[in-house]
Amino acid sequence: MKLADARTREALAAEYVVGTLTGAARARFEHYLADSAELRAAVAGWERRLDGFAGAVEPVPVPERLWSSLSVTLGFARATPGATWGLRAWVTAALVAGIAAGALWQPIRQRTMFHTDVQVAFEDEAHHQMKWRIEADLEKNKLRVYGISDVALADDKSYELWLLRGPGEAPVSLGLLPVERGKLNEFTASLPLKSGTAFAVSVEPRGGSPTHLPTGPVIHVGKFTA
Amino acid sequence: MLDNPQLEPLLARIALQDRAAFKALYDLSASHLLGVALRILRIRSLAEEAVQDAFVQIWRNAKGFSVQRAPASAWMNSIIRYRALDVLRRTGREVPIDDIGGAPEMAMATPAKVADIDLERCLAGLNAETRHCVQLAFVEGYSHPELARRTGRPLGTVKSWIRRGLTQLKECLGS
Numbered sequence: 001m002k003l004a005d006a007r008t009r010e011a012l013a014a015e016y017v018v019g020t021l022t023g024a025a026r027a028r029f030e031h032y033l034a035d036s037a038e039l040r041a042a043v044a045g046w047e048r049r050l051d052g053f054a055g056a057v058e059p060v061p062v063p064e065r066l067w068s069s070l071s072v073t074l075g076f077a078r079a080t081p082g083a084t085w086g087l088r089a090w091v092t093a094a095l096v097a098g099i100a101a102g103a104l105w106q107p108i109r110q111r112t113m114f115h116t117d118v119q120v121a122f123e124d125e126a127h128h129q130m131k132w133r134i135e136a137d138l139e140k141n142k143l144r145v146y147g148i149s150d151v152a153l154a155d156d157k158s159y160e161l162w163l164l165r166g167p168g169e170a171p172v173s174l175g176l177l178p179v180e181r182g183k184l185n186e187f188t189a190s191l192p193l194k195s196g197t198a199f200a201v202s203v204e205p206r207g208g209s210p211t212h213l214p215t216g217p218v219i220h221v222g223k224f225t226a
Numbered sequence: 227m228l229d230n231p232q233l234e235p236l237l238a239r240i241a242l243q244d245r246a247a248f249k250a251l252y253d254l255s256a257s258h259l260l261g262v263a264l265r266i267l268r269i270r271s272l273a274e275e276a277v278q279d280a281f282v283q284i285w286r287n288a289k290g291f292s293v294q295r296a297p298a299s300a301w302m303n304s305i306i307r308y309r310a311l312d313v314l315r316r317t318g319r320e321v322p323i324d325d326i327g328g329a330p331e332m333a334m335a336t337p338a339k340v341a342d343i344d345l346e347r348c349l350a351g352l353n354a355e356t357r358h359c360v361q362l363a364f365v366e367g368y369s370h371p372e373l374a375r376r377t378g379r380p381l382g383t384v385k386s387w388i389r390r391g392l393t394q395l396k397e398c399l400g401s
Contacts, residue, residue: 014396018360018364047300052342053364061257062277066277067249074285190317209271210270212275
């Protein structure tokens with residue numbers, strides 16, 4: 001990365017601000033930023049130039065607990081105990097309620113370089129119809145969820161997919177499930193996936209849980225088995 | 227829009243560890259920052275996480291803010307965008323792909339309303355596909371591979387569109 005050249009500086013600063021400079025290159029750039037006033041000025045220039053894009057954003061009301069959490073993080077206030085008492089009970093219940101049978105399906109034609117290590121097909125237990133197939137690429141730590149059939153769900157709800165960890169540990173959200181036949185959602189898991197990893201699906205408000213935890217009923221619990 | 231003239235004096239007081247000023251800034255701007263984060267992250271819990279990260283950064287780095295270098299809005303919008311991009315890259319994104327084996331989505335969304343007359347004019351001077359890519363990248367956090375997938379163009383093509391589009395914008399904006 002030749003940074004002495006002004007054009008290169010500008011090009012990189014622009015892509016840094018826009019967000020298309022990613023991964024190792026972004027990390028290296030941040031390193032250079034710390035040491036170079038010229039680079040920082042270039043970045044500030046692009047931030048100023050492009051700021052108008054943020055102008056048309058609609059504000060979204062922020063819940064009270066966000067300030068509470070922030071206060072605790074910054075040491076303005078102490079944490080209130082008992083905030084997550086329900087979590088351990090939820091995770092245990094979800095795991096006990098049943099590891100539903102997952103049928104292995106024939107792998108479908110791969111569209112891109114996604115290597116399928118494990119597959120699970122599962123149904124919406126309330127309606128007893130196969131709804132989704134999950135494929136996991138354990139090396140890339142990615143999941144793909146295919147909608148097998150249309151899913152009836154109220155407009156103000158979403159199905160959210162969670163990775164389950166150990167007892168007492170909070171589940172981690174992966175994202176929302178597709179509700180249409182033929183739709184595909186792809187996620188990168190923030191925890192290592194392996195055979196035997198458990199997952200769960202819950203019904204949440206549209207867009208997903210407003211907390212970091214499941215708030216709605218669990219409709220399915222399953223495991224990845226190779 | 228973060229154009230409240232109180233933001234700058236509040237940031238000056240936050241630099242001196244004034245907690246009341248910080249709460250006032252939060253009350254004035256948190257809902258806007260959440261809106262920005264949601265356009266990138268789409269998932270509420272992640273967007274709220276990014277907003278929290280942003281305000282932690284604002285508290286800790288307020289002394290680094292200088293009105294000579296940037297207006298408060300650009301400074302704060304940049305912070306929330308970078309935090310949202312960090313959360314996005316860390317947690318991955320749901321990428322809805324419309325049809326297994328079908329054509330990639332080519333429809334272009336209506337251009338974002340831009341609250342800067344010069345930027346709007348210069349964006350209008352870009353080729354439509356280039357402008358669309360710049361908008362998707364900046365506003366929604368699309369990466370190069372996601373842009374390629376969305377537009378159905380090769381990765382090299384979208385990379386050079388972005389690069390050239392940004393160069394053109396800079397020339398047009400003249401600064």
